Amino acid sequence: MSVSAISKTAARIPFWVQIVAGLVLGVLLGWLARSQDISWLHTTLEKVGDLFVQLLKLAVAPLVFFAILVSITNLRKVNNAARLASRTLLWFMITSLIAVSIGLALGLLTDPGAGTGLTPKDGRLPKHTGSWIDFLTGIVPTDVITPFTELNVLQIVFMAAVAGIAALQLGDKAAPILTLAESVLELLQKALWWVIRLAPIGTVGLIGYAIADYGWDLIGKYATFTADVYIGCALVMFGVYPLLLATVAKVNPLQFFKGAWPAIQLAFVSRSSVGTMPVTQKVTERLGVPKEYASFAVPFGATTKMDGCAAIYPALAAIFIAQIFDVPLGVGDYLLIAFVSVVGSAATAGLTGATVMLTLTLSTLGLPLEGVGLLLAIDPVLDMMRTATNVAGQVVTPVVVAAREGILDKDAYAAASSSPLDGPSAYEAEQQATLPAAA
Helix, strand or coil: CCHHHHHHHHHHCCHHHHHHHHHHHHHHHHHHHHHCCCHHHHHHHHHHHHHHHHHHHHCHHHHHHHHHHHHHHHHHHCCCHHHHHHHHHHHHHHHHHHHHHHHHHHHHHHCCCCCCCCCHHHCCCCCCCCCHHHHHHHCCCCCCCHHHHCCCHHHHHHHHHHHHHHHHHHHHHHHHHHHHHHHHHHHHHHHHHHHHCCHHHHHHHHHHHHHHHHHHHHHHHCHHHHHHHHHHHHHHHHHHHHHHHHHHHCCCHHHHHHHHHHHHHHHHHHCCHHHHHHHHHHHHHHCCCCHHHHHHHHHHHHHHCCCHHHHHHHHHHHHHHHHHCCCCCCHHHHHHHHHHHHHCHHHCCCCCCCHHHHHHHHHHHCCCHHHHHHHCCCHHHHHHHHHHHHHHHHHHHHHHHHHHCCCCCHHHHHHCCCCCCCCCCHHHHHHHHHHHHHC
């Protein structure tokens, strides 16, 4: 069979099937590498996974900058832009509050820090910490180069927002810059699509290395905490979101998952909201959200909308660490956790991991930052489900807002599917085919 024939055959296999196959193969190879102590296989899985993540991260800085810049300027094409932006932010906050409430409830019901055998001596200070002063002063960069070289996404978002607002104020004078920005964004997204097509291979490496390196013993020590994070994220993703879709947006929740699944599964594997952003925007548009609004809501959400990393996880982690260090928490502390989750989620900024957000929560509560070290070993396993929840919320919110504002294409929503994302969907192809006849 020729290479072209193989590539055509692979293209016909649904993307989600390729991802699932990668998950299964990764688990098998990881188990084999650990049980048989095959060092070369362990190393190979690590390198394959690392290379995939590096390729995703390579585009993060310019992608965030140009996506935020273009998304802000695209608001000029949308009617009631200020209303849409405020409604988007409002629903971000509402769903974050619900998510953190679920995290707190699970933590109080299950006592995740009890019976682990862990002690304060097992903790250690994280390399990167966050506080409100660091968060507020860290938004503004000292120069325009460092945020890109050090991948400080929050500062990149700040610069892009300033540039976008300035471009709106300049009007026609900024047209050449906006044209260039849109072209660069399309170029970056096209290149990132090539990386995304490698996700099944990356999945083998990432999942395989996680199994080979951590094994099941480590997960067993954190069994209650791990279960809480996964159950909490599942309750939000498969409980809260469908309820909002059915009651507020008045659309079929099952159809939502059918259309959004490619982005959710890629987020689970890649552990990067920003890396998943092109797929997230594509599925959001396929679910009937107007492109002009989706191009604002999705990049905005990819850097600020973190129900998994910034709501459920820090709530559970704070309770877990407080129990290990024997620090009692009161009602005021739980309210502080909710406040940090709703207001401070931009600190996560769409990157892999939620350490900065967790340290921000701990420092606000006055809990020992050494507690973060207790969770670093298990973090990659938790981050998969957290990021999948983040991305699901980044699609749900624009769907809900668009439906509430009467701009959701219900026909496109009903026809959404997980068909190949680098081409038009069946509904889009049908619409394009009718254009000449309509003319």
